[in-house]
Amino acid sequence: MLQQFHALDLDADVSLPSLHRSGYSALALDAIERRYLLAGTHSGHLGIYDVQSLALPLPLLAQIRARGEYGHQALINDVQWFPLDTGLFVSSDMRGLVKVWDTNRAVVVEQFAGFRHVFGHGICVTPSGSCLVAIAGGDKHVHLCDIRSGARTHSLAGHTRAVLALQWSPANEHLLVTGSRDNTIRLWDVRKARAMLTQLDMGNDDQASLHARTSAPAHSGHVNGLTFSSDGQTLVSTCCVARQIHTWDMRTLRRHLTVFSGIKPSQAHTRRMRILESAGRPYLLYPNASDLVLYDLWDGGAPVRTMRGHYHPISCLVADEAAPYVITGSGDPELLTWRPYRPEGPAEARDEFQLPHHLPIALDDEDNWSEDEEPAPAPRAGGNGR
Template identity: 35%
Template sequence: MNRLFFERESASIGQGSFARAVASRALHSLQLWPHVKFDGGDAAPAPIEGERTAGKESAWACQAGVNSLAVDRFEHKLMLTGGADSTIKLWDLEQITPQKKDQTLKTIGEVKRGPSTHQFGITHVSFYPFEPTAFLSSSYDHTLKIYSTATLQPSASFTLDSIIYTHALSPIASHLLVACCTQHPLVRLVDLHSGASTHSLAGHTGAVLAASWSPTNEHILATGGTDGTLRIWDVRKASGTLRLLDLEDSIGLGDGLDRPSRAAAKAHGAAVNGIEWTDDGQYIVSAGHDAAVRVWDASSGANTLAHFGPTLRNSKLETKPLLLSPVEHTRPKGGLLVYPNEGEVVMFELHEGRAVNRLRLPGPSVAVVRARTGTGERSVGRRVTSLAWRGVGEGFVSGGSDGVVRVWGPGVGEEMVDEVVEGDRDRREEVGREKRKREVLDDVFKDLTRTKITFG
């Protein structure tokens, strides 16, 4: 790492290359930060006779289980958690520091069950994509709701008459269409501009479990369902599916996403419940109940045949969270996939399928949590249900069925933490220098335009 600092100071590498190297090094060194805990104010479950207390959790974000979480995508300051007990909690992530002293974060706001809020467990939460002043939530109670982040009061509610497994809002679009994946084979589109929820996309023959908008084309949507298909849609067209991705097509026989594909094409041998695009829009990653992860060339629809080994576990009738490293923070084709496996989180090389890090969840494989109704208790397998990046070089957060939110950050000794913090500080200072330079140039330009200049 000292060599990187030397090369940057001697101008052998640019600021962008240095930042990418620091971020990439941090990504490859992630580990659990056990000193950071999230306490949502829930009481601990009653102890089981003969249960071991060593390593047992002492704080829960939601004691009934965390079904979903989201971090605001620009400043990474705020986090939402959606619980199996229908509560939504708001957290301030700026309180987290890499120094290894115990930190317990408390909620800064909470949406509890009430006449105008969700009645059953939350399935997915997400911030409004352009600014974190509002957020969306979907639930097993068949509704999609919009809340104000400042007041935590619902501003709109849409009833879709079917369980909503997840929802997706384009990070770049101005159309404000929310794609909702439900028990029904139709992909329901909710228009936040008009408040209409009547438009839908027909093609799947079973429940729809996953959806993701293209990060480069505001009208392109990918969805996956229990029928094993991964469908690409252009929401402007009424003709239905734009293309079906085919696991047997490794060369892109359709010659583009707008070309016909086999009517019987399937992306997986079982239900498709995870979809994510790389942030440059060049690849689509999918996960299915056939215990496979596939990487697709988004321009041709070809299966790249990346193989992730035989150890993947995926069988729940729910959306599988997939986390991809930002393209600008890794070398070309050096991206990482963060995959929640049973009892662990595995980091893979995206295009090679090689496991580079296994992050195991602490504690026993089974956890006792509060029942969803708020009375009684139940036992659940300890697994990760949601993932979200915290920021450049800062790692990610995970929510679990055991009700615990965990922070995974760079941690190869204190030296690594110092390097990441220093690299982040250098990036902020560089941005500040560029801003001051622009302000000076603006002042010079304004002086020139205010003063009459005569050329003799």
């Protein structure tokens, strides 16, 4: 499968009209059917696309406008489907609001407010039935809220500056990992009164025991990106200011001594990325300014693949390894679709290779492009592979 991702290229034949001209800031693909794409924009609009059905002439299934009865009024920084079904989703914005939505009715059924900014959130369903959302709310605490009861359960204290990134472990539903402006990555067991377990230490190349470290930087600057491998054994963290990508073995808490080159500086508050796996070997799909690059997490070095198409820095992405395809969003008014390039063959072969999706046609409203406005430039064609 990864060999197919090595051949990723911009699919100029798939047109993804804009949900709004402000561009995209958050994307999420449902984990159950891999069919429904949730999108948030810089202006606060939300949309749900059907990315697999050829039968629907308008695969934009729902559109929630900014500043409406339920809509956001600021940049949407994160969106996430409820893990067990697509009946609920959660969105958060830079004005400090976290909204829980009923998908079918497109209404807010719960809201958490009072945060300075929300840089990101993460949902976890525990075996006991609790549904917790962890919130990076623009301060040095991590806030935990129960979606079912609507209550704030508690806060995790330990960081000394604002929390920018967080991820629940896919291997342990009680383990939360957070990254902060204080240059640290902290591990928490949310069941415990003294929840902080330890900090990851960028200088640690020995077997680490699981005990609290009080002064262990994970990066030379702000930690603004975290992502796990699907088995939870590998964690990738980023520091865009220092142009660092670190890879951690979560069994030993050691940092792999892998150096990545070609990383461009970025002022992004948060960095979205994705680990792809093939035959036990991990690769990182990474937004490198306006380029989409693929790194070998074991070998490091320069990207094994560089793809160009966006004019503005990429802010969000989703990947479906089974299809396979990648969809990326940026400050550009259109989403871009990437899929493995294959030379054209017989018509039957081309038909078999077509991804089962026509992606959305924008609904007409006052916020879309008008005839008097200058159209956006077309995406730059082609990938630049190595």
